[in-house]
Amino acid sequence: MASVLADPDFELLCLVDSAAGARIMESALAGAARPLPVLVELGVEGGRTGVRGVDDALSLARLVAASPRLTLAGVEAFEGVFPQRRDDDSPERVRRWLDALPEFARRADAEGLFAEADEVIITAGGSSYPDLAADALLEPSGLSRPVRRIIRSGCYVTHDDLFMERASPLRSAADDDPLRPALTCHARVLSRPEPGRALLGVGKRDVSFDIDLPVPRVLVRGERRIPLTGTARVVALNDHHAFLDVTGTGPDTPAVGDVVELGLSHACTVFDKWPLIPVLNGEHRVVDAVRTLF
Template sequence: MTDHAPAPAGPALPADRLAALDALPVDARSLPTSPLSPAQVRAAGLTLHDLWLPAVTLDQRALEHNLYRFARWCAARGVDLAPHAKTTMAPRLWSAQLERGAWGLTAATVAQARTMRAHGAPRVLIANEVVERNQLAWIADALADPAFEVLCLVDSAEGAEAMGAALAGAARPLRVLVELGPEGGRAGVREADGALALARTVAAIPSLTLAGVEAFEGVFPQRRDDGSPARVRAWLDRLPEFVRGADAEGLFSEADEIIVTAGGSAFPDLADQALAGELDLSLPVRRILRSGCYVTHDDVFMERVSPLRSAADDDPLVPALTCYARVLSRPEPGRAILGAGKRDVSFDIDLPLPRALLRGGERVPLEGTARIAKLNDHHAFCDFDADDERAPRVGDTVELGLSHPCTVFDKWPLIPVLDPGLRVVDAVRTLF
């Protein structure tokens, strides 16, 4: 990891709201005393060896590195970042992202946006079309708050009309982005003509303002060793085509800038390339990436596909999430049962990766000598060469690298943060 000069600066979340959250005790199954607040954890003088296993932890130094590294990567390309904050649902980490220059936060749902606003986020992009009346009532309330900006997506005339009707009495129009989606994907307008027709509908609704276009290329297979990158590039080329057509018709006349946004965590480089061309529009253009997983990276999924993976960059992102699990049983030759399972770690894309054993005060690397074969709710089946001296023994601690951070954070309401000496120096509260 490289030490970096400061990333672009921005305002943190309000200190009083973070302090209030840090003062609230929370049930935390990995701590020796529970419930505890984050503030109490910081003051407790704990180390890794005090934690009840299994325990998922964050690496303090890796977090700092990743926050600075990706912020500087975006700044070097002149692109804004609105990280998908549902990855962590952790106000402390949102604040760190905003401090390092994030333009705003991205939410998947209105409920997430509500949590972000409650903790002082100044701007949230809801990456979905909103049609539920109660949620639109919340958006109407948010539009009356001059200290908060909310945007959302639209991908159908019916959705636009529902939003327009529900927001007819709002204090200001809601800025919306037309969502484009590929055939067979999830939401989003499929055809260019349909997208322009929807833009005309939005532009004619007084309570909405057409603000730009959005796409999420993460619906394509997220790998670099097949035709996926070429498919992503070809599809993302539709975004500039749309904004040129909509601008030529004067459909952005109520906006003060045109937003063009894409970029999950796998292909932000391809999104940046697609959005980087000269658009020659009537208004300034704001290019926004929305990557979220960069904050912790991971050992398998992101390390396989990110442009800042170790195989592709001289200063790569670094895995910052670890699960420590105890060896509970050696029931058969070549197999150990670990005390961590689906309730503790992600398994939706890849199974955990055994990195090392902690034994007798030493860290014994396991790379390439052990694998997790399957998970139950609370157990992992770890296979290995029974004759290897590094074979796990009952009572050993196994250090597991993880895949897909989004489905790790949601399992842990309080995650200890370790310094390089394995001292617990902080705890991150999540709000799923």
Template structure:
């Protein structure tokens, strides 16, 4: 999907290194986002709020987030299919996970690639997030352009142009960027590209899992890499990182035990590297892991850090908690409804129209792979919306296949639970990371189906 939205101009930094949009672009929108709060500079969000974007689920397009918020629209006004956010569940999840991290004594740097939404980043920072996590340098660039004060790039950066951007970012004393290292070859590339940077780039040694993706496999090799970083004037060893999400994300086998054993290496690395004085250029030692499935195991593993010569900052990087979901996160999260007294709630839905009833027991929905996630689970039908009625399906229907723009719904329900052409099916989703990227503007609904907010995504 092509994003033709004008963004705040990144080449004209303000005094803190954030974009400084022209005054005519920034004019305060009629309806600023109540969800966003004050985590990011208001002027930059205002520029985003007033920039038109193609929005296929809105009755008027192109449109702006500010226009959607003030239009008095309702769910019934949307062009379907439409992905929406639930205001109450979204606010609950933001507050609940912030409290959970505080209870664990851990900081949060949410993986912001989940949403790529400045409105939602602002809401996370407003609730005390330490910074944002990016998967790529391009994402970090977008985060900086909207005023994020601190970004951890959870990858080794070895591209010359991206390192040139990092060198420029290092000249801004009010912006803090970090990245990972997992090879001497990568350190050499960074060393060369950043030789003239105004300050060293803080990096974290990444620990990996055999047979999976990036990261040093052996702890002794990781310490050898840390020594190489410590000897490099263009880099500062700032800590150690791992991503336990490479393990199977389930709670009904030996995966949690394997994760616990593997996470012990984080503190072991920190202790041994500190004993050699390898963190000499840092103010604190960052120890970070924690996707959305096992943040509790990470918090437990980091709960008794060794005595080091510097303070330890423990950071969890969950991203999917923000919207949770009906399937993937509901199976794996420590705050799932099956075990938590105050669980996270699904905040992301899709509404799709019944287009056809071609055979007994089958309906075709106007929704497909271009609209919803399908990489882990297919959507789950929650209810039929017929006129002013919401009819729970309670397992009487299931999505069995998705084409690009059609969903195959098999149903056993009879009477009111049997879908008719023209009905709306409310769908719960799985894995929010592969939903947000399909929708450049997402309406936010209250409990009555009124559109009370709208958020942009910038993929």
């Protein structure tokens, strides 16, 4: 860590949520060319990492600001540990909790804890509540330093068929011009071993399954695209196969050699599995590829 700080053009920000963590950073930074910019992390009670309240966060901020090897650069939070749904009181709980960010920034600034920083960074915003995070980050105003506000809602890049479609403020049920799912997986029908069952050549190693199973969208047969909505359902995955339950026995049901286009859930897991994702045009031809760094 100390060596990368020798490059003045390299911007490194690090989170801290404890005095022990700050002391480890200081030890690792012996001989560093410049102090390390640090964001104090605010966390949710019972959730993941992060200081559990503004008063404790300020105590940690004072320790960071007093260190010759660290610079207090701002505050970070991730509200995605709250239930990611819009049909209960979760949005209101998120709003109340996000109020801690501007409160911390105001109080830390009033104590002069950002004295060594050129700007104050305030960042939050998972993909389910970017609208609420943006509202919270509009405050505070009138600090002694310029404020850089960063929303980290990366799943907008692709959206999805289930997880983000349930939670995003730009889901189809909540917006006149919604995000549309852009992640699909094409899987060949390998076998029809039993009535009502097809086996696809895709499994846990290929598609996300940590929140929802893939959704059959379309049967691709040559130039034909046959909708599968309501007539097929992925019921299980193993390492290399998907188990597809099929209703009906007509000619437009999946047959060996056909391709099933699957919609996916939870883009983060897809990005983790596929470091290079092909991009299709409107005619479903591969025209580009996107490399993921996740």
